Amino acid sequence: MPTSPRERAHDACPGVLRTHPAADGALARLRIPGGALDSGTARALAACARDVADGFLELTSRGNVQLRGLADGAAAVLAARAGAVGLLPSTTHERVRNIVGSPLSGRAAAGVRDIASLVDALDAGLCADPQLAALPGRMLFAVDDGSGDLAELPADLALRALPAGETMLIVAGGPTVAGGPTALRMPDRAAVPALLAAARAFLDVRTAGGAAATAWRVAELPTGRDRLLAAAAAAAGVDVAAGVDVGAGVDVGGGPPGARPGRHRQRDGRWALTALVPLGRLRADQLDLLAAVAEADGDGQVMVTPWRSVVLRDLDAAAVARESDRLAATGLVVDADSGWVGVTSCAGRPGCAKALADVRRDAGRSAGAGSAPGRPPSPGDGPRHRRDRLPVHWSGCARRCGQLAGEVVEVVADAIGYRVRRCAGSGTLVPWSDGALPGEVSAVDWDALVDVVAAQRSVARPRRDGRENR
16 A cells, blocks of 8 residues: 555554545445455445445455545444344454455465364464554554465555465565564464464564654554564464565466456356456445346355455366356446456545546546546447556545555546656646636546557567567
8 A cells, every 4th residue: 555645643544433524425434354245244235335325335455445424423323233143243442353364275276274273263363462453554464364465455464375384474664674584484383373473573663662663554663573474483483483484475377366366267167256446335225136147156155355356265167157247237247358448547526525527437437438427428438458557546636545565557637637657756737627617627628538548558478479569
């Protein structure tokens, strides 16, 4: 996630018991460790979205779920309902249960094994330790099934399944000392205790004061990451000197299956189905349908991913074909060539008081690369450019809330217009319309904006003859 100019003195990450006051009502965030929702819990969440929120569930870049538009008193109702279905096992630790897991959980060809039990053990261990309630709400834990699908996420502490009953524990932030290790190999049974020991060591380093006291994330520690590895090694009973450099991670060419819409064959011959949720806004009726499909045709679980998609698993060939059509009919994306792929945004105006533009509206228009604001679509409108591009995130202000980690094209609203950039720099400015309120772009400038965004998203790709294609 990008660094933003937010105040660092206060951990403002919302939960259910402490909501965030937004322009459209209170915002509550529910942690979903590993992204796993059984069908009954999914239906309960859908009912909450209808009854106490705006009818949508927002999927976050950490695989959690947000509900917006809560009126006064609605958060207490939501907390009671969440507790009744097991989504609030600890009132003291609710904001630190940020655990992402591989959504296919050992089912893909590259996966080593099912990591569901490891996720559950980590969640239980976090909640059982009173000291760990002091962890910042921005801390992120990852449990990778060995496929490397989570390697590009900015996890503070991660576990990755290895063959022969081993697990790798990875500490964020690069080498801990000059040439030092970034990871440890250990027996499976030691993995969760070792990670919890590293988390406690992070708190100890912060408490010691100095520049580390303001670090919300492990990678922000100026020094001391070697203490995290040492604590993990001691808990696991392994030699810290035998640590390894995790390097560039695992190659998941084409992107993780949980991020790519469509069907994915499992090792057992059955299928997983990934559905992208446009802009991460999942309607309550869509979640009801997903729960029904998971219960009738899959393993009974809806998997929420950090790529703002959902995954259904263990479908047979007939079910995956049938249910792909049903999900698409409701507006979910199961086509890997859709213009929605790679397009995200923050809440924008009017839901956020800090936003200068209705970025959801504009991101949606850009996904079709079609008609400009105020202009009806023409028969030729539709995606103008290839979509095998870098992701693009539309932000209503410089805070860039919800932006994914890694290389991303940023479209940021400021007082003058939309500024489009791919890396550090001023970028290309597309101004607001003359005489209009900030946030409105003319039809001519809209076409220019679409072209600028497409050009920034274009990535040089090697051809078979060794030259580069775009």
